[in-house]
Amino acid sequence: METVAFLDFIDHQIAKIDQRMLSRSEGYNPDLGAALEHLLTSGGKRIRPAVVILTGTLLGADEDPLVSLGASIELLHTATLVHDDLIDGSLLRRGIPTLNSNWSPEATVLTGDFIFAQAAEIASEIRSTEVMSLFSKTLSVIVNGEVRQLFSEQKVTSREEYFRRIYEKTGSLFVLAAHAAALISSADDSQVEAAKKYGNQLGKAFQVVDDVLDFVGNEERLGKPVGRDLYHGVLTLPTLYYMEQNPGDEDLSDLLDGKRDKQLVVQVIEKIKSSGSIERALDDACGSAERAVEALQVFPGGKEKEALKKLAQFVVERDV
DSSP states (O other), X not given: OOOOGGGGGGHHHHHXXXXXXXXXXXXXXXXXXXXXXXXXXXXXXXXXXXXXXXXXXHXXXXXXXXXXXXXXXXXHHHHHHHHHHHHHTOOEETTEEOXXXXXXXXXXXXXXXXXXXXXXXXXXXXXXXXXXXXXXXXHHHHHHHHHHHHHOSSOOOSHHHHHHHHIIIIIHHHHHHHHHHHHTTTOOHHHHHHHHHHHHHHHHHHHHHHHHHHHHSOHHHHTSOTTHHHHTTOOOHHHHHXXXXXXXXXXXXXXXXXXXXXXXXXXXXXXXXXXXXXXXXXXXXXXXXXXXXXXXXXXXXXXXXXXHHHXXXXXXXXXX
């Protein structure tokens, strides 16, 4: 796991979450254990588990159910990545070979299924019907979004559609992390609603910045090619802003019509970077981060609250 300095004080809880996840393969086929260890030790900052620990601790929840919740959500996230990488044909994630780069599609799908099952089992250990309901609904939202993207003849063409897509892809898991943590604490109704808003806005900021990094990030640090979304004809917020300003751009139209040309991608990226669209997208991300922080006003004071504020700032300032 990559470290974030202002979260050092919850390192022991994050370590417990990692151990809880790694232990889930005991008693099963050793290949499943090897795959799970590969996936869980290949990087990542554990931001979703951190949201669980910080929110729940601040609102008075016990540590053990928070550890279970953090582990279940991170495993759910990991399982979605396994399937996403297979669907997208991605061979690298964070610079490390994906599972499907070495395994057959069948083995990859089954491993993802196994991780989904383990995530649900850990969530059930919390013994909260509300949490299990949220968990299953979140998984349905994620799958629904993936199916819509696979079968839709119409790609994302508006900001409204884009923000719906990133909620399904990313925001829903952040909402689950904050909302479920509040539910198993002593939070009142206003604090539960605030937690949901914090998770939603944090997730939105996180994904917008992720999409910006696809244009301006360092390939070595990102662990994947820059411009990958554009190469595959996926429209993200910077491209949407550019399209609004330049509706007749032929180079972009060629990419969106299926032309796979790396030099063309480079040309379009340079156009987008010089158009101000990157800055507009980052302004949106900063606005979401600010709204996330505003949602925390009804929470009690404490180091966890300050860390949640810093986390919102970190999400928009990170370079990978």
